[in-house]
Amino acid sequence: MTRNGRFKGRSVGVVGDLSIDEQRYLYRKARELKAELMAGGDAVRYRIADSDYSAYLVFLENSTRTRESFRNAALFHRVRASMFDAASSSFAKNESMTDAIKMLIGYAPESCFVIRSKLEGVCGWLSDYLGPWAERSGYARPSFINAGDGKHEHPTQEFLDEFSFLEQLRWDDSRIHLALLGDLRHGRTVHSKADGLRAFRSVVVDLVAPPELAMPDAYVEKMRRNGFEVRVYASIDEYLASGEAAAIWYFTRLQLERMGESVLEKAPMLRKAVTFRKDMMEKLPDGTRFYHPLPRDRLAPTIPAFLDDTPLNAWDAQSANGYYTRAALMAMLSGVVGDDFDGEGLPAAAEDEAFVLEAPASTRTKPEYKIGIKPVDSGLVIDHIASGAPIEEIWNRIDKIRRVLGLNLRSSHGVYHTNSGAFKGIVSVPDLLSFGEKELKRLGAVAPGCTLNLIEDHRVARKYRLGMPPRIYNFDDIACRNDNCVSHPSHQEHVEASFVRKSGTGTFVCRWCEREHDYSEIWSL
Numbered sequence: 001m002t003r004n005g006r007f008k009g010r011s012v013g014v015v016g017d018l019s020i021d022e023q024r025y026l027y028r029k030a031r032e033l034k035a036e037l038m039a040g041g042d043a044v045r046y047r048i049a050d051s052d053y054s055a056y057l058v059f060l061e062n063s064t065r066t067r068e069s070f071r072n073a074a075l076f077h078r079v080r081a082s083m084f085d086a087a088s089s090s091f092a093k094n095e096s097m098t099d100a101i102k103m104l105i106g107y108a109p110e111s112c113f114v115i116r117s118k119l120e121g122v123c124g125w126l127s128d129y130l131g132p133w134a135e136r137s138g139y140a141r142p143s144f145i146n147a148g149d150g151k152h153e154h155p156t157q158e159f160l161d162e163f164s165f166l167e168q169l170r171w172d173d174s175r176i177h178l179a180l181l182g183d184l185r186h187g188r189t190v191h192s193k194a195d196g197l198r199a200f201r202s203v204v205v206d207l208v209a210p211p212e213l214a215m216p217d218a219y220v221e222k223m224r225r226n227g228f229e230v231r232v233y234a235s236i237d238e239y240l241a242s243g244e245a246a247a248i249w250y251f252t253r254l255q256l257e258r259m260g261e262s263v264l265e266k267a268p269m270l271r272k273a274v275t276f277r278k279d280m281m282e283k284l285p286d287g288t289r290f291y292h293p294l295p296r297d298r299l300a301p302t303i304p305a306f307l308d309d310t311p312l313n314a315w316d317a318q319s320a321n322g323y324y325t326r327a328a329l330m331a332m333l334s335g336v337v338g339d340d341f342d343g344e345g346l347p348a349a350a351e352d353e354a355f356v357l358e359a360p361a362s363t364r365t366k367p368e369y370k371i372g373i374k375p376v377d378s379g380l381v382i383d384h385i386a387s388g389a390p391i392e393e394i395w396n397r398i399d400k401i402r403r404v405l406g407l408n409l410r411s412s413h414g415v416y417h418t419n420s421g422a423f424k425g426i427v428s429v430p431d432l433l434s435f436g437e438k439e440l441k442r443l444g445a446v447a448p449g450c451t452l453n454l455i456e457d458h459r460v461a462r463k464y465r466l467g468m469p470p471r472i473y474n475f476d477d478i479a480c481r482n483d484n485c486v487s488h489p490s491h492q493e494h495v496e497a498s499f500v501r502k503s504g505t506g507t508f509v510c511r512w513c514e515r516e517h518d519y520s521e522i523w524s525l
């Protein structure tokens with residue numbers, strides 16, 4: 001059987017790596033697959049069944065369910081399956097992730113990597129970097145599947161959760177009202193819900209957690225941007241008292257291993273706020289079901305054991321769904337299924353908006369740069385550097401411009417008053433006349449808001465205004481501030497820092513781990 005389905009070679013580092021329609025397609029295929037297997041069928045149409053296809057399960061953090069469901073999914077597919085863990089593989093020998101994976105790609109014509117790691121954004125990086133590398137080297141483009149990266153995301157858990165909710169709602173995706181409870185700050189499965197719940201056309205989500213464990217603002221904002229109605233409660237008692245509780249409750253355990261000291265100390269008290277008690281039973285809406293990505297803390301479970309054999313228990317069936325959704329996802333990414341997809345795919349990458357604008361060059365003679373700077377007859381003047389910023393920052397920016405652009409030439413620079421009385425920096429470089437597109441972009445990244453005047457014959461021949469660039473990358477002195485990010489210098493993974501401006505704000509999002517930064521935060525020097 002040829003495998004040329006349209007998703008072949010795609011990767012899933014975050015939920016949004018599949019469009020909403022593609023996610024719905026996954027749920028449809030997982031549903032068909034489950035029905036066929038439950039009815040005793042052999043589901044041959046869904047199997048990769050190719051001994052030249054390798055599935056590598058790289059689990060550098062603990063896992064039971066995710067790893068075992070993927071291992072079983074690989075067995076279902078009748079492919080080569082290899083397991084790696086932190087202790088026994090070369091990942092423990094100071095080898096970079098990129099080197100280790102590159103080597104494995106060489107062992108089979110076609111591979112898929114399922115990776116759990118504390119390095120946030122690792123799958124996005126590997127797919128961007130090693131995907132093209134593999135193709136250049138004569139292999140099929142490998143798929144990378146994120147099986148949980150630090151506090152960032154857990155997309156395949158998200159898919160099985162949504163599948164389970166849909167199953168409960170009899171595949172009606174028109175509306176969902178659910179509560180997320182527990183450690184919403186550190187738990188990645190609830191972070192992935194900000195995108196995953198978009199599989200439903202209308203979403204009301206209640207966040208139930210004490211402030212120390214609250215959902216990070218960035219995810220709450222994302223939920224609201226996605227059109228969800230979001231309500232916030234500090235404890236189950238407060239939630240039930242509101243009289244507006246949902247019938248779908250999604251619990252998470254306290255992620256003790258990811259907490260800082262100060263929160264850890266308060267863990268028993270915080271846990272109390274999100275632990276279910278017998279006396280709460282009667283306040284639940286009819287037909288309520290409880291979900292949990294598991295594991296449950298056996299010493300202090302937020303869903304106590306007395307609920308196991310009650311109709312509230314939806315978590316057992318939920319965890320079994322991990323097998324079907326992961327097997328269906330592998331069928332998609334290996335190209336076994338996909339030809340009957342007829343929805344909308346991912347949007348094409350948006351064109352970067354222009355941020356270098358040519359401005360009319362005034363006809364009057366060259367600007368007068370008084371106090372110290374001698375007007376240049378011909379050359380280049382960078383003006384309005386960090387205009388309005390504190391003086392120290394302006395000097396830093398001037399320094400950065402000189403370093404980044406390598407302006408080691410006869411030149412002068414300084415801090416001056418603007419017309420409105422604030423301060424700005426100016427750098428003037430006589431003799432230098434050529435300034436290419438690449439330099440313009442770099443200048444814009446280092447000193448957004450500045451203007452560049454090209455002066456010829458005592459006149460401003462050309463003038464450019466530089467806005468905030470849509471992307472900042474390819475600079476030695478930028479770095480992501482998230483020390484769990486795959487690109488953070490402390491990990492020595494040699495992953496280039498790269499930022500994308502978030503539309504509508506002045507902030508920049510790390511391309512790998514998605515951490516948001518202010519413009520000034522991305523510069524490490």
Ligand code: NCD
Pocket residue numbers: 065066148154157187188189252253293294295
């Ligand atoms: C979750 C995880 O690892 O993020 N577990 C899982 O994959 N089933 C949740 C957790 O560890 O609490």
